Amino acid sequence: MEARLLPYFLILPVTLFLCLFFLYPFALVAQQAFGTGDGFSLDNFREVVSYWKFPISMKNTFLLAAAVVPIQLALSLLMATMVTKMQKGRDLVLYIWTIPLGISDLAAGIIWLAIFEQSGFLNSMMVGLGVTDQPVSLLSYQTPWVVFLAIMLAEIWRATAIMLVILVAGIGLIPKEYYEAADVFGASRWKQFTRITLPLLRPSLQTALVLRVILAFEVFAVVAALGGTIFPVLMGEIYAYQFDLQNGGAAAALAIIVLIISIVFTLIIMRALRVPKGATI
Amino acid sequence: MSIHLKLSVAVSGVAMLAGAAAVQAETLFWSTQARPAEEAQAMRTEVLGGFEGGVDYQPNEDGPWLTRLQAELQADSGSIDLLGSLHGNFSAMNPDDLMDLSELGVMSASGTFNDLAKLGTDSLQYMPWMQASYIMAANTEALQYLPEGADIDALTYDQLIAWAANVEEATGQKKFGFPAGPKGLKHRFFQGYLYPSYTNGVVRTFASPEAVTAWEKFKELWSHTNPASTNFSFMQEQLLNGDAWIVFDHTSRLAQAFNERPDDFVAFPAPAGPTGRGFMPVLAGVAIPRTAPDAEGAKALVTYLMQPETQIATLKATNFFPVVDVELPADLPPSVKAAGEAVAKMSSSADANPGLLPAGLGSMGGDFNRVYVDAFERIVLAGQPIEQVLEDQKKQLEKIMNETGAPCWAPDAPSEGACPVE
Numbered sequence: 001m002e003a004r005l006l007p008y009f010l011i012l013p014v015t016l017f018l019c020l021f022f023l024y025p026f027a028l029v030a031q032q033a034f035g036t037g038d039g040f041s042l043d044n045f046r047e048v049v050s051y052w053k054f055p056i057s058m059k060n061t062f063l064l065a066a067a068v069v070p071i072q073l074a075l076s077l078l079m080a081t082m083v084t085k086m087q088k089g090r091d092l093v094l095y096i097w098t099i100p101l102g103i104s105d106l107a108a109g110i111i112w113l114a115i116f117e118q119s120g121f122l123n124s125m126m127v128g129l130g131v132t133d134q135p136v137s138l139l140s141y142q143t144p145w146v147v148f149l150a151i152m153l154a155e156i157w158r159a160t161a162i163m164l165v166i167l168v169a170g171i172g173l174i175p176k177e178y179y180e181a182a183d184v185f186g187a188s189r190w191k192q193f194t195r196i197t198l199p200l201l202r203p204s205l206q207t208a209l210v211l212r213v214i215l216a217f218e219v220f221a222v223v224a225a226l227g228g229t230i231f232p233v234l235m236g237e238i239y240a241y242q243f244d245l246q247n248g249g250a251a252a253a254l255a256i257i258v259l260i261i262s263i264v265f266t267l268i269i270m271r272a273l274r275v276p277k278g279a280t281i
Numbered sequence: 282m283s284i285h286l287k288l289s290v291a292v293s294g295v296a297m298l299a300g301a302a303a304v305q306a307e308t309l310f311w312s313t314q315a316r317p318a319e320e321a322q323a324m325r326t327e328v329l330g331g332f333e334g335g336v337d338y339q340p341n342e343d344g345p346w347l348t349r350l351q352a353e354l355q356a357d358s359g360s361i362d363l364l365g366s367l368h369g370n371f372s373a374m375n376p377d378d379l380m381d382l383s384e385l386g387v388m389s390a391s392g393t394f395n396d397l398a399k400l401g402t403d404s405l406q407y408m409p410w411m412q413a414s415y416i417m418a419a420n421t422e423a424l425q426y427l428p429e430g431a432d433i434d435a436l437t438y439d440q441l442i443a444w445a446a447n448v449e450e451a452t453g454q455k456k457f458g459f460p461a462g463p464k465g466l467k468h469r470f471f472q473g474y475l476y477p478s479y480t481n482g483v484v485r486t487f488a489s490p491e492a493v494t495a496w497e498k499f500k501e502l503w504s505h506t507n508p509a510s511t512n513f514s515f516m517q518e519q520l521l522n523g524d525a526w527i528v529f530d531h532t533s534r535l536a537q538a539f540n541e542r543p544d545d546f547v548a549f550p551a552p553a554g555p556t557g558r559g560f561m562p563v564l565a566g567v568a569i570p571r572t573a574p575d576a577e578g579a580k581a582l583v584t585y586l587m588q589p590e591t592q593i594a595t596l597k598a599t600n601f602f603p604v605v606d607v608e609l610p611a612d613l614p615p616s617v618k619a620a621g622e623a624v625a626k627m628s629s630s631a632d633a634n635p636g637l638l639p640a641g642l643g644s645m646g647g648d649f650n651r652v653y654v655d656a657f658e659r660i661v662l663a664g665q666p667i668e669q670v671l672e673d674q675k676k677q678l679e680k681i682m683n684e685t686g687a688p689c690w691a692p693d694a695p696s697e698g699a700c701p702v703e
Contacts, residue, residue, distance in 0.1 A: 052655070118509050119522040134454065140508030141662050228462045228512035229654075230662065236463075243344030245647035246373075 033252035044253035065216035076163035109225025112154035170204025312365030323598035359572030387587040389604035407568035411601035423526040445505035458525025464514040473561025478554030488671040536616035543615030550627035557634030641687030
């Protein structure tokens with residue numbers, strides 16, 4: 001085969017796969033969202049946007065993303081630098097830190113529910129230590145901020161590892177010479193981090209953030225397990241439209257809205273962390 | 282590739298094909314009922330094990346259940362032989378998609394059930410299969426706080442509220458439990474219990490002054506309800522771990538509590554309001570889709586399921602009661618005994634006011650439920666003014682009734698055409 005054709009030949013299977021399992025379903029969803037039997041219409045969008053829970057679920061989704069992603073970014077950066085500095089046992093620590101990645105969302109939600117429930121671990125511990133006389137109801141509609149905090153914790157626990165993995169790989173790509181040079185000139189650890197690691201980590205940061213932000217807008221199972229009916233999010237509403245109400249059109253419309261939000265944020269992150277041409281390693 | 286490897290690949294390929302063929306030969310029973318792992322297993326071994334043709338029993342959530350069924354119907358070719366689901370799921374379907382089962386020679390003992398199963402046609406579109414209801418259950422420790430003069434088998438809503446308040450006062454904890462979680466059956470409580478008990482209707486009386494009273498009463502009850510109820514789905518869990526002492530739920534969602542610690546819990550009828558003791562019988566049925574590859578096998582299976590022995594085995598496996606006349610054996614699990622007695626007391630009480638599951642709503646059953654759930658979330662959780670919320674939600678309800686044209690069902694007075702919201 002001709003050498004210049006080879007790359008196209010190699011990406012052909014993936015392209016076909018994406019067309020069949022991503023683009024084609026996407027076209028179907030778009031068709032479902034914009035059509036109500038007779039041609040183009042925005043009825044589905046009007047319906048989902050005018051529902052009284054829409055602004056609440058939108059607000060909750062954004063609030064959660066805004067609270068969780070920055071913490072995860074900081075945590076994963078910290079963890080990644082710690083891991084790269086380790087001489088021994090690096091793999092073991094990485095394995096342990098990435099265990100939550102292998103657990104499904106819902107299972108993660110249920111694990112944290114077992115902690116925060118009225119008869120859960122946290123309550124047993126507090127009663128055992130004499131902090132409270134009897135178990136208190138933590139995940140109640142009267143204390144929405146505790147519910148929010150619990151969901152935040154569960155999300156951080158569950159999904160920080162995905163950023164960590166990307167950042168560890170990214171840090172591994174930074175040539176050691178930069179650090180050696182920095183040592184020679186007596187730069188502090190912090191200075192090395194802000195002047196070498198962070199700038200050279202940009203492409204990885206970009207990937208990690210894009211992935212994580214998109215996932216944050218798709219949060220669902222953890223919220224359902226911990227928040228029950230008191231913390232509606234966009235994904236939960238999509239599920240409700242599709243399966244409780246059997247209203248595929250409205251579900252598709254909401255899905256498109258989530259897609260648009262995801263695209264907008266992806267573009268913002270790509271733009272903010274863009275790597276100028278010629279500055280790549 | 283070595284000869285050995287080739288050979289083993291070929292052999293395993295043949296084995297897989299043979300396995301696939303063996304699965305194909307079984308009758309595929311596609312059901313939304315008996316979903317929990319233990320129940321599904323009991324269905325496979327205890328109930329369906331005796332069927333000669335062999336059955337591949339596959340329980341599913343409602344969504345996936347309907348999605349695959351619709352796909353098969355649209356494609357005009359299917360692999361599902363028998364459908365098992367609730368009346369509401371069948372009434373949401375086009376009757377033409379289900380085969381007529383009138384000529385099988387079996388039928389439920391209840392005329393009402395058989396009429397419902399016709400789905401508005403002249404023939405039996407599905408076979409009533411099993412029935413259940415919603416009841417109340419309590420931890421025996423709560424019994425000492427029953428208000429004076431209250432008979433647990435004939436409680437009123439006021440007495441229930443007083444009882445929950447007594448328990449709260451005595452223990453310092455809100456121990457009434459209500460299944461208000463995402464998978465909880467709260468809407469059934471409003472549609473089949475609260476509304477019939479206070480307004481003698483469900484749709485017509487949705488925004489009536491009596492409905493306002495009903496919601497006020499419910500708010501009162503809610504003030505003694507475990508605030509974590511918005512996470513509760515199957516109340517047996519809260520009964521067993523002690524988070525709730527007095528609960529309302531579907532009989533099959535309470536079974537585990539009675540089976541694990543039969544002496545610790547009692548089952549009793551739902552309370553009564555000014556217009557009687559509202560309660561909701563639940564009916565499940567089996568049907569054959571028009572795309573069934575093996576309709577004869579499916580029909581044989583329907584006949585098998587309606588035999589008294591099978592019905593008793595089903596009762597033991599799922600806590601759903603028989604729909605044919607059977608002599609109940611003495612060795613029933615504790616949950617079945619407890620629930621059976623409570624249901625019997627409820628339906629035979631002098632002030633019984635049974636309300637049917639919503640019917641004729643087609644694919645809008647979910648929207649209908651949402652009207653009641655939204656009313657609950659806005660009135661009780663968000664604390665919005667009752668009259669205004671009911672006026673708001675009334676518009677949604679009117680839209681649903683007009684779009685579907687569903688006539689009123691009990692306890693609402695019958696209507697010509699779509700059931701009006703008054």
